[in-house]
Amino acid sequence: MRDLNFNDQPPRFKGKVITDQLAGSITRVEELAYIIRIDEVMTQKLITISPNASMSDVADLMREKHISGVLVTKDEDLVGLVSTEDLIKCLINGELSAPVDKYMSTALVTLNSFDFLTEALKTFARTGLGRLPVLDENKKLVGILTKGDVTYGILRALEHDYHEEEVRRYRASHLFEDIESDRTSLILRYVIKHYDFMHGGSASSNIKKALLRLGANPQLARRVGIAVYEAEMNLIIHTDHGGSIHVEIEPHQIAIYAWDDGPGIANTEEAMKPGYSTASEEIRELGFGAGMGLFNISRCVDEMKLESELGKGTQLTMKVFLKKDEMVGEGYQTEKE
Amino acid sequence: MKISELIDQTQGKLLTRESCMDPDRMIKGGCSADLMSDVLAYIQPNAVLLTGLVNPQVVRTAQMADVAAIVFVRGKIPPAETIQLAEEVQIPLISSPFGMYELSGRLHQNGLPSLENAIED
Ligand SMILES: Nc1ncnc2c1ncn2[C@@H]1O[C@H](COP(=O)(O)OP(=O)(O)O)[C@@H](O)[C@H]1O
Numbered sequence: 148m149r150d151l152n153f154n155d156q157p158p159r160f161k162g163k164v165i166t167d168q169l170a171g172s173i174t175r176v177e178e179l180a181y182i183i184r185i186d187e188v189m190t191q192k193l194i195t196i197s198p199n200a201s202m203s204d205v206a207d208l209m210r211e212k213h214i215s216g217v218l219v220t221k222d223e224d225l226v227g228l229v230s231t232e233d234l235i236k237c238l239i240n241g242e243l244s245a246p247v248d249k250y251m252s253t254a255l256v257t258l259n260s261f262d263f264l265t266e267a268l269k270t271f272a273r274t275g276l277g278r279l280p281v282l283d284e285n286k287k288l289v290g291i292l293t294k295g296d297v298t299y300g301i302l303r304a305l306e307h308d309y310h311e312e313e314v315r316r317y318r319a320s321h322l323f324e325d326i327e328s329d330r331t332s333l334i335l336r337y338v339i340k341h342y343d344f345m346h347g348g349s350a351s352s353n354i355k356k357a358l359l360r361l362g363a364n365p366q367l368a369r370r371v372g373i374a375v376y377e378a379e380m381n382l383i384i385h386t387d388h389g390g391s392i393h394v395e396i397e398p399h400q401i402a403i404y405a406w407d408d409g410p411g412i413a414n415t416e417e418a419m420k421p422g423y424s425t426a427s428e429e430i431r432e433l434g435f436g437a438g439m440g441l442f443n444i445s446r447c448v449d450e451m452k453l454e455s456e457l458g459k460g461t462q463l464t465m466k467v468f469l470k471k472d473e474m475v476g477e478g479y480q481t482e483k484e
Numbered sequence: 485m486k487i488s489e490l491i492d493q494t495q496g497k498l499l500t501r502e503s504c505m506d507p508d509r510m511i512k513g514g515c516s517a518d519l520m521s522d523v524l525a526y527i528q529p530n531a532v533l534l535t536g537l538v539n540p541q542v543v544r545t546a547q548m549a550d551v552a553a554i555v556f557v558r559g560k561i562p563p564a565e566t567i568q569l570a571e572e573v574q575i576p577l578i579s580s581p582f583g584m585y586e587l588s589g590r591l592h593q594n595g596l597p598s599l600e601n602a603i604e605d
Pocket residue numbers: 377381382384385386407409410411412418419423424425426435436437438439440441442461521
């Protein structure tokens with residue numbers, strides 16, 4: 148967790164116009180301060196007192212509500228603020244019966260409800276004050292903001308970011324438990340285009356993400372991700388028209404099928420050998436074509452079958468068997484077939 | 485080693501946005517490679533990848549192999565697609581003025597072991 152100390156405005160932003168470059172270095176916490184509005188986190192329940200009330204009323208109110216400052220309003224307009232300091236001054240003068248407007252401060256620093264938290268942070272830092280009244284567009288008093296409100300608001304937003312993925316993960320991991328059948332499986336289908344280097348690997352990326360959401364452990368997701376990625380790149384690089392990838396996920400095993408309609412492989416045994424590659428120079432420049440792909444796959448999966456007919460196409464089947472502690476779908480138990 | 489220290493050690497420049505990474509992720513070692521299959525075959529999780537390749541596939545490869553950060557050698561700057569993809573998958577990209585040999589030596593000397601072993605069979 149990052150430092151959430153907001154007592155000072157981050158000095159690197161002080162007096163600076165936020166350029167694109169600077170914006171690039173803003174962290175998520177700082178980013179949130181630019182997104183969250185003051186009225187989203189301020190306290191709306193206000194404790195106020197009339198300027199005609201007595202200072203002893205102020206003392207009672209502070210004691211009762213455990214607060215160190217009371218806003219003074221007249222016909223819903225903010226006219227001042229009495230703090231403990233004002234109360235002490237009044238006590239020293241022995242004037243508890245004096246009206247509030249004799250001791251309240253009227254030079255008030257306020258915030259706009261429609262501004263972002265960064266404005267509040269700046270004002271806290273500039274004035275050294277710990278709580279500030281918030282006014283709306285019509286200068287009506289609508290709330291009060293403390294440094295604590297700001298920290299709490301940001302923490303809540305961060306938690307929300309974090310929660311979304313957690314919730315998705317939780318739901319997915321219960322998928323296999325929530326649906327009853329004699330044999331439940333989840334099939335993911337992807338179409339891979341020939342020479343689509345722009346999106347190359349996006350199927351593998353989505354498959355890996357799906358496995359993690361289903362509760363697979365990171366080592367397993369990594370093994371499957373690497374194998375599918377090599378297969379996906381082969382469809383992109385070595386085929387006439389691309390091909391398809393289907394992944395069938397069951398609690399006890401993951402089966403991956405990658406197939407295409409040509410050109411096929413003359414000698415699959417030779418193709419499997421580490422170092423064997425027919426990739427062009429252009430492909431090599433992209434970092435592929437080392438002839439390690441099929442060999443890599445064989446090391447990542449438990450079972451692998453490469454079938455091909457020249458002029459017809461290639462089918463690659465990969466299977467990963469899950470041990471009990473690796474099973475996808477949390478807590479799911481099933482007999483292995 | 486944290487990413488901030490890696491940037492220091494490589495005298496590098498962070499190319500991705502700071503908000504698009506976990507600043508506390510620990511980098512456990514390093515691996516230098518220009519062949520994607522080598523990376524996939526030999527790198528261990530949580531390594532920094534030093535490479536001269538800048539296309540988006542480097543990021544995909546890194547994502548599959550659980551790479552913690554990518555450093556481009558010899559001041560290379562990747563195209564916008566590469567940076568965008570890296571931000572999406574939360575892998576920080578750094579550009580360092582040093583060559584692969586110099587960079588590997590520096591990082592190794594400063595406590596980053598080689599994470600270039602074969603994957604467990
Ligand atoms: N789907 C496919 N269709 C046709 N040829 C393929 C296919 N997959 C692999 N090959 C052949 O097998 C060789 C070895 O593949 P691989 O081990 O992944 O290495 P690389 O992709 O680096 O060449 C390829 O160079 C290519 O000749």
